[in-house]
Amino acid sequence: MLLTIENLHASVAGKPILNGIDLQVNLGEVHAIMGPNGSGKSTLSNILTGRSGYEVTAGSIRYEGKDLLELATEERAHQGIFLAFQYPIEIPGVNNIYLLKAAYNAKRKAQGLSEVDAYEFLNLVKANIKRLDMDEKFLYRDVNAGFSGGEKKRNEILQMLVLEPTLAILDETDSGLDIDALKVVAEGVSHLRSENRAFVLITHYQRLLDYIQPDFVHVLANGKIIKSGDRSLAKELEKTGYGWISQVDTQS
Amino acid sequence: MMLELNHLHYQQQFAKAKNVPRVSAWARNAQAEAFDRLLTKGLPSQRVEDWKYTDLTLLAGKTWLLSEAATEFNTELSLPAHQKNLVFVDGYFCEHLSSLKSSHDLEITSLQQSPHVMHEISEDIIDDLNQAFMTDGLLIKINSLIEEPIHLYHFNQSANVMNHVRHWIIAEPSSQATLIEHHVGAADIEYFTTAVTHLHCKENSNITHYKLQQESPKAYHLSQVISSLEANSTLQQFKFDSGSRLARTNNTARLLAPGAHCQLAGLYITKQQQHVDNHTLIHHLAPHTTSNEFYEGILTDRSRAVFNGRVIVQQDAQKISAEQTNKNLLLSKHAEIDTKPQLEIYADDVKCSHGATVGQLDEEALFYLQSRGIGEEQAKQALIFGFAKAVLSTITHQDTRLMLEKLTLPELNQSSYLEDLL
Numbered sequence: 109m110l111l112t113i114e115n116l117h118a119s120v121a122g123k124p125i126l127n128g129i130d131l132q133v134n135l136g137e138v139h140a141i142m143g144p145n146g147s148g149k150s151t152l153s154n155i156l157t158g159r160s161g162y163e164v165t166a167g168s169i170r171y172e173g174k175d176l177l178e179l180a181t182e183e184r185a186h187q188g189i190f191l192a193f194q195y196p197i198e199i200p201g202v203n204n205i206y207l208l209k210a211a212y213n214a215k216r217k218a219q220g221l222s223e224v225d226a227y228e229f230l231n232l233v234k235a236n237i238k239r240l241d242m243d244e245k246f247l248y249r250d251v252n253a254g255f256s257g258g259e260k261k262r263n264e265i266l267q268m269l270v271l272e273p274t275l276a277i278l279d280e281t282d283s284g285l286d287i288d289a290l291k292v293v294a295e296g297v298s299h300l301r302s303e304n305r306a307f308v309l310i311t312h313y314q315r316l317l318d319y320i321q322p323d324f325v326h327v328l329a330n331g332k333i334i335k336s337g338d339r340s341l342a343k344e345l346e347k348t349g350y351g352w353i354s355q356v357d358t359q360s
Numbered sequence: 361m362m363l364e365l366n367h368l369h370y371q372q373q374f375a376k377a378k379n380v381p382r383v384s385a386w387a388r389n390a391q392a393e394a395f396d397r398l399l400t401k402g403l404p405s406q407r408v409e410d411w412k413y414t415d416l417t418l419l420a421g422k423t424w425l426l427s428e429a430a431t432e433f434n435t436e437l438s439l440p441a442h443q444k445n446l447v448f449v450d451g452y453f454c455e456h457l458s459s460l461k462s463s464h465d466l467e468i469t470s471l472q473q474s475p476h477v478m479h480e481i482s483e484d485i486i487d488d489l490n491q492a493f494m495t496d497g498l499l500i501k502i503n504s505l506i507e508e509p510i511h512l513y514h515f516n517q518s519a520n521v522m523n524h525v526r527h528w529i530i531a532e533p534s535s536q537a538t539l540i541e542h543h544v545g546a547a548d549i550e551y552f553t554t555a556v557t558h559l560h561c562k563e564n565s566n567i568t569h570y571k572l573q574q575e576s577p578k579a580y581h582l583s584q585v586i587s588s589l590e591a592n593s594t595l596q597q598f599k600f601d602s603g604s605r606l607a608r609t610n611n612t613a614r615l616l617a618p619g620a621h622c623q624l625a626g627l628y629i630t631k632q633q634q635h636v637d638n639h640t641l642i643h644h645l646a647p648h649t650t651s652n653e654f655y656e657g658i659l660t661d662r663s664r665a666v667f668n669g670r671v672i673v674q675q676d677a678q679k680i681s682a683e684q685t686n687k688n689l690l691l692s693k694h695a696e697i698d699t700k701p702q703l704e705i706y707a708d709d710v711k712c713s714h715g716a717t718v719g720q721l722d723e724e725a726l727f728y729l730q731s732r733g734i735g736e737e738q739a740k741q742a743l744i745f746g747f748a749k750a751v752l753s754t755i756t757h758q759d760t761r762l763m764l765e766k767l768t769l770p771e772l773n774q775s776s777y778l779e780d781l782l
Binding site: 157158159160180181182184185186190191193196197198199200201202206207210211214215218250251267271 | 722723724725727728729730731732733734735736738742743745746747748749750
């Protein structure tokens, strides 16, 4: 098992947000976590990557058999966890190629591999830039600074392609994207989809799932997974919306 | 309101200063008057508004000896081989070390031989100190377009001395040049230096002036820059401070005629007990003049910095544009920045803006980099350097920008991984 979340409870500033999440992700699988605003989707992705300000009050997360919560954010990255941010951060003065190379080499170093040189690395990046239909000039621009919403999301996918994570979490990557950009993102994911890798797609809408077909769909509400199924569940959600959730919730 | 100087000691030093040759009786007289003012006024205490945040008590209490021309040179004196240098050691011009020679396009003479340019009497205490004890200086006349940067390299190697250099730079009409005024000290010695630079930019001239202050961490550095800009002239200036125990610069740009434009930029990086004070004054004396000013500071440990940006727009000086920005990164809770814009506008058709920020590292950006696998220390350094880059990127000349980025990096960290950021 790649990722096992058991009975995860978490709060932000003393306020409970997650109320007992159970989730298992195997290599080769694509999971979609859907749910209305405020259901705890982003909290889950933030906890998986170790963002500060989130307190785990009960439960556990195991990743490749290790206690994930014991690892620093950068160590999680070295071990193959990648989060595509819902709102990618602008970093003036630090350019894209620096970020990519520093991240790539940090991971290699942690794995006991030698760092790649600038030339070798550039070739690797250029192949991926092409795949995403991005201009090479993006490499020399400051990270996300002045990028449009769509460019920022593409940039996240570029980082994902270069870093080749074992577990990629895409947090609302589809929001604010037009159809063309959405297709490019989906192609990026398809390219990486393999038996040695897993994806968790966090999304409000099922639109993204037309392009990336998940193996499992989970519905998150009030900090709990209240329903799981195959991709037909996403279709059902599209028809019914999230209105039925409160009903289910009170029944359970 | 003043810090009294030890009269007997300074009189002894003044007797030595008078042995430094002066060409004219007028210059002698100006020197004596400056000395009288100095002894009468003393150095300003913190009760003088302009010196509120900068304490000269330690400096005033020390018995500095007037430096003498060096006969031997410290091994730390390393001159970049490919550059055209004018080299000063302990405040004295060393012609034999200097690779730049006077020419028709670029006339270089000793300031002591050029009494006519000393007619500027200033109210400034730094100027008085400098005039009274002036050790050496150059008059540089730029007559045409000079491609290669002119490096004025000041190296200080003797402990417990004071030296006082003074330069007068005249850019003739339609001339163009880049000056790099560099102040460097041997490691771990205590000394006191003043540096006064006058820049006279005549019509249509285009001057770039870099002033790099990298004195020894125990040094005291007081300097003054006075620039006068005539019609359609442009001055671009970059001030870099990373050295000195205490450094203060009074930097004045006077826009005298329509079309004059100045850009003042600067970066100060302070650590430990350092204190760096930049007082700038941009004086719009004529209509249709423009200025912009951008200073950034990075402060760590218990260091302290002061930025005071004064802009005066004279009455009837219409159609003025003046922008000012000062941004500071405080990396320690014990560091302190005192930043103050000071706008005095006496005309009505004027576009002026100013803004100052004081902040810490962006936690979100830090998390973002860490989430990509970049360690905390490296991520922080990347963000700090990214902050510095905002002001460094105002340097349009690529080689010089790279030179300054290379000066900045080791001030922030010894690690080599930052080199990728260039």
